[in-house]
Amino acid sequence: MPLNPESPLAKLMANLPQRGRVDWIGLRPSRALPMQVVDEAEASTGGGLAGDRYAGGSGKRGITLIQAEHLPAIAALSGHDAVAPATLRRNLVVSGIPLIALKGRRFRIGEVELEGTEPCDPCSRMEDALGAGGYNAMRGHGGLCARIVRGGVVHVGDEVQAL
Template sequence: MTLPPADSALGKLMATLPRPGRVEWIGVRPARGVAMQALDEVVAVAGAGLDGDRYAGGSGKRGITLIQAEHLPAIAALAGLDAVEPARLRRNIVVSGLPLIALKGRRFRLGEALLETTEECDPCSMMEAALGPGGYNAMRGHGGLCARIVEGGAIRCGDALIPVIDASAD
């Protein structure tokens, strides 16, 4: 994604966030077809993924997936559920406090790790089984982001998510 110049009016608006985000939940899936395992902390491996996650040895484009905590009630409502637990949505990290979409095409710090968004994390057909009929559509627009791990490090529940405005300075 091409971002507007940082010194343009739109660039300044897109770089202004009300506060840092916060890690609310962490999960990994060790193998295909098994349930997500909730963790208090995880190690992000540069160019790969999260230690213990089945995608840890991949290309890195989808090394980590993030979803916004504030979207969980909306997904539940759209799926006709009272609530939805993060593990059902198959994302690695749930963050609160800032709009994830504002990080599209940007780098950010999550705990000790430096990440860079690569694409939106669209829902897959597994959401029909996870959320029931219409689950795929309930997730559309709420699926979060995928990111590659630029610099590895520990990520813990409660850690801050801090956008890096000038990626070349970090």
């Protein structure tokens, strides 16, 4: 059941003055291949990022994002000093804005407009990538899946802003 937009909780959830930044972009050419780190990527309306294995996908998982601030937590919970973004296989690492607050709402990254669709749960590959318990280390820190509403080019350094 959706919240009443006039409720105190809905008003708190709508208050998102922070702006974030894209710190890193990665493409997954296929499930088995390493991530390709890029400075920019073409986002297709209703699809995904050019060069990514989900480029022609269903749309609700067009781009996957992870919170930069969560990387140290994932590292600590999986017994590592640090975790490289490519290890986690998300498309964008974003800092400065709480990604979960973008679930169910539209936001802009540079010229690209997105809609947060659902939390991005970890996949079974995290056990191999992070070691025993890697899957559980990522639970609650997996990021956000987003649908591309209006395509364009996403660049490292682009601002992330709730609409």
